[in-house]
Amino acid sequence: MDKKKVVAPLVCHGHSRPVVDLYYSPITPDGFFLVSASKGRFHTNVEKWRDWRLDWNLSGHKGAVWSCCLDKHALRAASASADFSAKLWDALTGDVLHSFEHKHIVRACAFSxxxxxxxxxxxxxxxxxxxxxxxxxxxxxxxxxxxxxRTLAWLHSDQTILGSCTDMGGVRLWDVRTGTIVRTLETKSSVTSAEVSQDGRYITTADGSTVKFWDANHFGLVKSYDMPCIMESASLEPKFGNKFIAGGEDMWVHVFDFHTGAEIGCNKGHHGPVHCVRFSPGGESYASGSEDGTIRIWQTGPEQDSCAANGPSQNIKDVVNEVTNQMRNVLIAEEEKTGTE
Structure with missing residues (x-):
């Protein structure tokens, strides 16, 4: 399969620190939404995007934000932080609805x-x-x-929980009814990304230099592919399931054929390791978050050829400039308020 030319991505600036998590909502009557989280020593941001316009900068944590998510209606957001708390947000107003205190760093959160x-x-x-x-x-x-x-997700209509650890391999499955671990999906390295496919068929994991696909109902290993470098995150295309993306330490976003594992695309542009990648719910685009503090939105499909040749349209450039200016104003205001850099 020939490699496609790479579309010029939409670059979303604004985070002052590395972007470590991305989460797309399902498609709602108002479209779909993307929430992102970043780590930072003094102030961090969780941001929600609609049609690639900044809706809210959710400021309130006092430490790195390691994880974020939206409920299926995109009405509420949640975040997990190094400040020993998880917060619930109103995604329409940007207000904090509740803060759940913990006794140590919170690394993962997930809505049922x-x-x-x-x-x-x-x-x-x-x-x-x-x-x-x-x-x-x-x-x-x-x-x-x-x-x-390290990661958490719900399965089987909220009857099963899957989670991975920062300091050991494997994905563990808890039966919610009994509250006990009932199975472990074995991996050699620590699993840094675990995603349940939109149709509920597969669990996609990234562990070291391997991406694996598991049957989400019977938990057998379906496919395992060796990667060209250590990958931190992987995501399966949700509509056809015929390709997947992965990003990691080489700063590129790779596209692979799901059936063969062959690389069919490679997106270059980030200036630091890629920490997270996710497909949009319709599969028409995918997002990547990096150590360089940016989110990049990449288009999929045959229109890549013309986009790569001509670059982003003026409308897209206008949106990027508008988002950048909004985020710059937000960051300046935050810095003046906190006295941070």
Whole structure:
């Protein structure tokens, strides 16, 4: 398969520190949304994008934001931070709805499919489930993770939880009803990215220089591909499932054929390691977040040839400039308020 020419990406500036997590909402009546998180010593941002325009800069954490997510209606956002808290946000106004205090760094968060629960985990090795209908109530705690929690996700209509650790290989599966670990998907290296496909068929994991695909119902290994470098994140195309993307230490976003593992594209542009990649819910584009503090939106499809030759349209350039100016103003205001650099 011939490699496609690379489309000039839409570059979203604004984060003052490395972008470490990205999350797309499902398609809603108002379109789909992207929320992003970054780490920083003094101030961090979680931002939500609609049609690639900045809607809200959610400022409130006092430490790095390691994880972020949106509920399926894109009405609420959640974030997990190094300041020992997870926060619930109103995605329409940017207001903090609740802060869930923890005893150590929180690395992961996830809304349940029914949107009533928020799952968190981190350095405490404890998985907590908060009832969002009673946010002040004590959370339910289930069987401890054997290591510091890196990623979390819900499966099987909120009946199963999958999680990976920062300090050991494998993906563990908890039965929510019993609160116990019932299975482990074995990997040699620590799993830095675990994504459940939109149709619920596959679990995509990145561990070291390998990307794997697992059957999300029977948990058998479907495919395993060796990568050209250590990959931090991978994502399966949601509409046809015929390709996947991966990004890591070489600063590129690679596109691979799902059936053969052959590389069919390579997007260059980031100036630091790529920490996170995600396909949009319709598969027409995908986003990458990097150590360089930028998010890049890459288009998929045959229109890549003309886009690569001509560069981004003037409309796209205008949107980029508008977003950049908005974010610059936000950062200046934050810096003046906090006295940080």
């Amino acid at each position: 499919e029914d949107t009533h629960l928020l799952l968190t985990g981190g350095m405490e090795k404890v998985l907590r489930i908060f009832d969002l209908n009673r946010p002040d109530a004590p959370p339910r705690e289930i069987e401890k993770s054997p290591g510091s929690v």
